[in-house]
Amino acid sequence: MSQTRIIINGSKGRMGQALIACAARMPELEVIGAVDVGDDLAALVPKADAVIDFSFHNVTVGVAELCAKHKKALVIGTTGHSDAEKSAIRHLQSAIPMVWASNYSTGVNTLFWLTRKAAEILGPGFDLEVVEMHHRLKKDAPSGTATTLLEILGDVRNLQFKDALRHGREGIVGERTSNEIGIHAIRGGDVVGDHTVIFANVGERVELTHKASSRDTFANGALRAATWVVSQKPGFYDMQDVLGLK
Numbered sequence: 001m002s003q004t005r006i007i008i009n010g011s012k013g014r015m016g017q018a019l020i021a022c023a024a025r026m027p028e029l030e031v032i033g034a035v036d037v038g039d040d041l042a043a044l045v046p047k048a049d050a051v052i053d054f055s056f057h058n059v060t061v062g063v064a065e066l067c068a069k070h071k072k073a074l075v076i077g078t079t080g081h082s083d084a085e086k087s088a089i090r091h092l093q094s095a096i097p098m099v100w101a102s103n104y105s106t107g108v109n110t111l112f113w114l115t116r117k118a119a120e121i122l123g124p125g126f127d128l129e130v131v132e133m134h135h136r137l138k139k140d141a142p143s144g145t146a147t148t149l150l151e152i153l154g155d156v157r158n159l160q161f162k163d164a165l166r167h168g169r170e171g172i173v174g175e176r177t178s179n180e181i182g183i184h185a186i187r188g189g190d191v192v193g194d195h196t197v198i199f200a201n202v203g204e205r206v207e208l209t210h211k212a213s214s215r216d217t218f219a220n221g222a223l224r225a226a227t228w229v230v231s232q233k234p235g236f237y238d239m240q241d242v243l244g245l246k
């Protein structure tokens with residue numbers, strides 16, 4: 001069996017360490033580079049089949065450009081990109097296959113699917129709120145996963161996503177309108193990642209919750225995405241493609 005040769009970028013971080021540990025249990029993968037600040041990613045990329053990036057938002061564009069230059073596949077786990085960074089990354093989709101997912105866990109991708117179904121079934125009478133909680137060291141907010149959930153809700157409700165968002169509430173904000181989606185980011189302790197989508201109507205409420213208790217769930221998904229993406233045509237894919245949920 002030929003192994004998929006991967007580089008892990010951001011290897012000293014929480015996710016990088018989980019990726020290294022999980023990859024060691026996958027004989028179909030070989031980690032040929034564990035790269036962090038100060039290491040020479042450019043020298044290693046030609047020797048790899050795919051790069052997995054779990055670093056920082058302003059690093060991903062350069063990683064994607066390196067992969068495009070050498071025609072190597074890319075798995076993007078990093079979150080918190082600006083609109084300009086996102087469009088620079090998207091620009092490279094004609095050159096290489098890329099998997100870009102705000103969350104690589106199977107459970108969260110099921111939550112994405114359920115959220116779309118619930119929003120479609122419950123309809124506009126239900127108020128939409130998303131609550132997420134992460135560890136105290138997380139740098140971006142709301143989380144990439146919460147942003148994907150908000151995009152799904154905005155899409156089903158046909159709302160201009162950014163105008164509809166209410167980031168927390170403070171002061172005399174007035175009554176809630178039906179065209180808003182609340183988002184609340186809680187930070188504390190060592191929480192790996194909790195997400196709840198609330199559908200609230202008069203007389204009843206539906207809540208969909210996912211709680212991650214180990215980073216291995218994201219790491220295993222990203223590694224699975226790496227073995228999958230190396231045989232795909234150039235373009236953009238997400239975890240639903242990898243899991244065959246589309």
Ligand SMILES: NC(=O)c1ccc[n+]([C@@H]2O[C@H](COP(=O)([O-])OP(=O)(O)OC[C@H]3O[C@@H](n4cnc5c(N)ncnc54)[C@H](O)[C@@H]3O)[C@@H](O)[C@H]2O)c1
Pocket residue numbers: 009010011012013014015016035036037038054055056057059076077078079080101102103104105140144218
């Ligand atoms: N998509 C998912 O499923 C998922 C899951 C968890 C975390 N994340 C995201 O992954 C990213 C990393 O999370 P984390 O908790 O591991 O963060 P972390 O801060 O623990 O690790 C990030 C690592 O990237 C390194 N880094 C920074 N700049 C770099 C550069 N120029 N080159 C190489 N390495 C560089 C840092 O030194 C650090 O070791 C965050 O954006 C987080 O939101 C995504």
